[in-house]
Amino acid sequence: MSLNVPQTLEAEIDELITHYPEKRSASVMLLHAIQEHFGYVSKEAIEWIASKLELKPINVYELVTFYPMFRQEPAGKYVVKVCRTLSCALGGSGKLHGHICSKLGLDSRKHGLQTASDGKFSVEFVECLASCGTAPVMMINDDFYEGVSHERADEIMGKCQ
Amino acid sequence: MATETTKAESKPVETVTVKVDGVTVEVPKTTPDWQGNPVPTTILQACKQVGKEIPHYCYHPKLPVSGNCRMCLVEIGMPAMGRDRKPILNEDGTPKIQKGVLPYDPSLPRGAIACATPVAPNMEIHTHSDNTKMMREAVLESLLINHPLDCPICDQAGECKLQEYSMEHGQAKSQFAETKVAKPKQVDLGPRIMLDAERCVLCTRCIRFSRDIVNDDALGIVERGSYNSIATFPGSRFENNYTLNTVDICPVGALTSKDFRFQMRVWFMKEAKSICTSCSTGCNIVVGSRENKVYRYEPRDNDAVNACWMCDEGRLNYKWVNREDRLTDCIIRERDGNQRKVEWPTLIKELSERLAKAEPGSVAIIASARASNEELYLIKLLADHFQAITDCIPRQGESDNFLVQADKNPNSNGARVLGVAFSEMGIQIARIDEGIESGKIKTLLSFGENITRVGIDDAMIGKLDLLVVSDILGSHAADKADFVLPGAAHLEKRGSFVNGKGRVQKFQKAIEAPGNARADWEWLRELVIKITGKQPADNLPGLFNEMSASVSAFNGVQWKDLGDLGVDINI
Numbered sequence: 075m076s077l078n079v080p081q082t083l084e085a086e087i088d089e090l091i092t093h094y095p096e097k098r099s100a101s102v103m104l105l106h107a108i109q110e111h112f113g114y115v116s117k118e119a120i121e122w123i124a125s126k127l128e129l130k131p132i133n134v135y136e137l138v139t140f141y142p143m144f145r146q147e148p149a150g151k152y153v154v155k156v157c158r159t160l161s162c163a164l165g166g167s168g169k170l171h172g173h174i175c176s177k178l179g180l181d182s183r184k185h186g187l188q189t190a191s192d193g194k195f196s197v198e199f200v201e202c203l204a205s206c207g208t209a210p211v212m213m214i215n216d217d218f219y220e221g222v223s224h225e226r227a228d229e230i231m232g233k234c235q
Numbered sequence: 236m237a238t239e240t241t242k243a244e245s246k247p248v249e250t251v252t253v254k255v256d257g258v259t260v261e262v263p264k265t266t267p268d269w270q271g272n273p274v275p276t277t278i279l280q281a282c283k284q285v286g287k288e289i290p291h292y293c294y295h296p297k298l299p300v301s302g303n304c305r306m307c308l309v310e311i312g313m314p315a316m317g318r319d320r321k322p323i324l325n326e327d328g329t330p331k332i333q334k335g336v337l338p339y340d341p342s343l344p345r346g347a348i349a350c351a352t353p354v355a356p357n358m359e360i361h362t363h364s365d366n367t368k369m370m371r372e373a374v375l376e377s378l379l380i381n382h383p384l385d386c387p388i389c390d391q392a393g394e395c396k397l398q399e400y401s402m403e404h405g406q407a408k409s410q411f412a413e414t415k416v417a418k419p420k421q422v423d424l425g426p427r428i429m430l431d432a433e434r435c436v437l438c439t440r441c442i443r444f445s446r447d448i449v450n451d452d453a454l455g456i457v458e459r460g461s462y463n464s465i466a467t468f469p470g471s472r473f474e475n476n477y478t479l480n481t482v483d484i485c486p487v488g489a490l491t492s493k494d495f496r497f498q499m500r501v502w503f504m505k506e507a508k509s510i511c512t513s514c515s516t517g518c519n520i521v522v523g524s525r526e527n528k529v530y531r532y533e534p535r536d537n538d539a540v541n542a543c544w545m546c547d548e549g550r551l552n553y554k555w556v557n558r559e560d561r562l563t564d565c566i567i568r569e570r571d572g573n574q575r576k577v578e579w580p581t582l583i584k585e586l587s588e589r590l591a592k593a594e595p596g597s598v599a600i601i602a603s604a605r606a607s608n609e610e611l612y613l614i615k616l617l618a619d620h621f622q623a624i625t626d627c628i629p630r631q632g633e634s635d636n637f638l639v640q641a642d643k644n645p646n647s648n649g650a651r652v653l654g655v656a657f658s659e660m661g662i663q664i665a666r667i668d669e670g671i672e673s674g675k676i677k678t679l680l681s682f683g684e685n686i687t688r689v690g691i692d693d694a695m696i697g698k699l700d701l702l703v704v705s706d707i708l709g710s711h712a713a714d715k716a717d718f719v720l721p722g723a724a725h726l727e728k729r730g731s732f733v734n735g736k737g738r739v740q741k742f743q744k745a746i747e748a749p750g751n752a753r754a755d756w757e758w759l760r761e762l763v764i765k766i767t768g769k770q771p772a773d774n775l776p777g778l779f780n781e782m783s784a785s786v787s788a789f790n791g792v793q794w795k796d797l798g799d800l801g802v803d804i805n806i
Contacts, residue, residue: 117469131468132455139457 077122083111087126097127101137105144114145142186142200150189150196152234155213159202165209171199173224174231195231253281254359260285262354269297269447275353278360279307282349287362290371290400292378292486293438294350297542299447304438305374306400308346310366311335312359322357332359346370371404379405381416381461382487383433391488393501397436416461424454424465425473427493427547428481432464435489441465441481448544449637451475465489476635479547483533492531494551499523499530507745508535508799510732512605512725513549514632515642517734519800520545522553522726522745529553529726529746537800539738546639553726556746560709562721563750570717579751579758586718587765589701590621593678598623599667602655603683604630604644606755607730608739609775611646611653612782613759614682618655620767621678624670626663627656628684640735645725648733648806652788664689671695679703682755683722685710705755721752728754729775731797733806739792740801741779 079087087107091100104126108119115138124131138144156162156171174197175182178190182199189196205211208220212227219230249264262281265273277300279289292304312332314322322330335345344366354360361367379397386392418432437456442465446452453473457466467473482492504523511518511532518541520532532553534545565582568574577585598621602614618625627650630643650656657663668690670676677700679686687710696702696715704713705720713719727748731741748754756778760771772778776794783789792802 120468130452131471132453132466135466135468136455136457140459 077116077118079122080111083107091127098129098133101127101129101134102141105134105137105141109144114148116146142198145187147189149187151194152214152231153187153196153198154231155198155200155203157201157203157205157209157211158199159206161206162203162209162211167210167212170210170212170222170224170227171197174227177228177231194234251276251281251354251356253354253357255282255285255287256360256362256364258285269295269299278309278311278347278349278352278354278358281354282360282362289349289362290396290404291350292396292436293440295440295443295484297448297544298440298443298484300351301439301443302348302351304378304436305348306371306378307349308367308370308374309349310344310361310364310370311347311352312361313355314357330357332357334359344370368404371400372406375400375404376406376410378436379409380411381418381433382436383415383431385434388497389434389488390491390496390501391434391485395488396486418462418464422464422466424467424490425478427551428473428478429491429493429496430465431489431491434487435465436487437463437465438486440484440486441490444481444484445473445475445478448480449475449477476546476548476639477544477637479550480534480544483543495531499525504530505745507726507743509726509742509745510645510740511545511549511552512645512732513546513552513643514634514640515645515647515735516541516638516640517645517732517738517740518545518549518638519740520550524726524746527746529556535799539800539803540734540740541638544638546635546637548639555708556724556726558708561749561752562706562709562713562719563752564719564721565751566716566719568717568719579753579761582718582720583758583761583765586703586720587762589717590678590703590762590766593621593701595622597621597675597677598680599670599676599678600625600655600680600682601664601667601684601686601689602627602650604628604647604650604656604660605725606646606650606683607725607728607732607742608646608649608653608782609730609778610682610755610759611650611655612778612786613756613763613771615653615655616763616767616769616771617680617759623680624663624667624676625655626667627660628664628689629660642735645734646732648735648737649731652733652804652806653782653786661689668695671698674698677701681705681712681716683707686712707752720755720758721748721750723748723752723754727752728756730756731779731794733804734801736803737806738801738803739789739797741794741797 087104090103091097094100104123105115109115120134121131124134157167172182178195180188187196187198203211205220210222211220212222250261251264252261262276262284266276266280268274282289289307291307293301312334314330315333317323325331337343337345420431422430424430442454445454453467454465456463479492482490503525507522509520509522511520519535519537521535522529523531532550534541534543536543564576565579566574567577600618600623604627631641632643634641647660679699680703682705702716703718704716705722706713707722707724725742726745729744731739733739763769763771772781779794783792788804790804796802
């Protein structure tokens, strides 16, 4: 099975590669571009990137397994990222994460990204989202939410259709 | 030796003066790196050159330096520099040495990794100071945190660097009260390799070997932190023809050979220096055996031939030695099919009587380019006596651009220089076939080859007055032969080969031949004495020296000159 990369994306990727003196240096940027488009980085995507950068698939696979932000399985329509770093932890992000997980029927003790059975929401407990003054914070896809109480979380998620 | 001295005098080696454990020594300014290019001598190389071994896992002389295991940390001191950029001197005029310390806690040493730090003038290296020991112990403890300590069932036990360094630098008690990280075990990396990720110290020797030596970037480190492990890309296999070298260079028991794992404890094995016979490269090997059974081949260092590597195909090509169809009896067979099992003296006596009747020019000899030089030399003496037509059977296969040669005979050049075969091996076979068909050739001696492979069928055998077959394994020709002489595999005897590049290399005996099988040079010598009246030497070194004296290509090289690494001759 090969990867069907649209022409516009391939053009964007070809341009990205020119930013670096060595093709290999563009690996992470290509992974971001691919994940943004396809929602995850499949095995075929890794092979496609490797051949694009004149590498072996293992070289790209190392990066995918190293960075938690790259996922090898499709996620839900909405990806909820709850911050777990110090300020948010003090601000109750552990309880917030637990609340969202139990609401979606997920186990909050599990590592990594989890997707609810309906496929609508995925939840991930992540490192610093860079808004320590307004803890606890979370992101849903590209939208940022500050000072999130349990009620507010329910309300925000309720609006996600 | 004399030429070496002249060389050294004509080209003085630039040196650096350093102090190793308080002793001032001069070491060369540069030392060859993994590819043989001169690079600044590192602390590790300098210490090795003055006989001080520094413990290490990731460093390997034939691989690029990686510097990740930290085991080679040593305490060093450098001459202190004043503001005028001149060395500060002690009262006695010697340079004042400043030891490396941690910037945030000057009471603790700041070590340097010996494998990647070049020596500098007046550097002081402490390979056994308390601080060095402290650093080493800490690194070792850290490497052992998640190690399963399953030495009793580990194949590496007995030749494991973790065990060796634990003996020297380890602690008897573990301070680790937490749970060890569980990592993948029995990972099937490829057809010949099994990985236990818990035993791995992540030195990356296997990754560097495969990427930089074999040009197969198949392995990598996946996951992160404590979960790091060696892996292939999902769905791909680590299956190039050199994978088993990673088992040799793995300093711990992480990579094991599927062929050898759980077969034999390494300390029970007897080791013999030998040569791989799977192609004309002649990789130097060590044969591990116990109670007359071979368990493994391992490459033996020889920079002129195979460095410290060998191919998987050659390494695993030893099992035929124990095959059921080995010839183990001396057999004399009548044309009506009756056969007698006899002892060697009877066989040699009756065979030489039969051969004595052969007319000059009516004899053909098909020898093997897998036979040793000494055997081919004796065969040549027989051939000259009978004015026999001789040849060997070529064996062609695939070659690669690393160690594997297309010529699959280990001693083609030996057969050529001894005059048993010619530049184009096998060119005489057609003439032998014609001679048999026309009735000109009445006696065929086949030494170590299956003649049915070159078209000599039952009808042709029927035309012969006498067929003599000596071989290691049974064959159709051996079933038809008038005389069957059971030969010994190269593992069961001593001898020498000339490899594809013209290097004479000797091999030692690893195990005993089964049954009545005997080293071919012994009975060939008896035949030569009975038939020609000549008296070849009665021991293998003597035979080699005699051969060397009579065959100009060997240029008078003596057996003892061969050493473990062999000698180049002009072929």
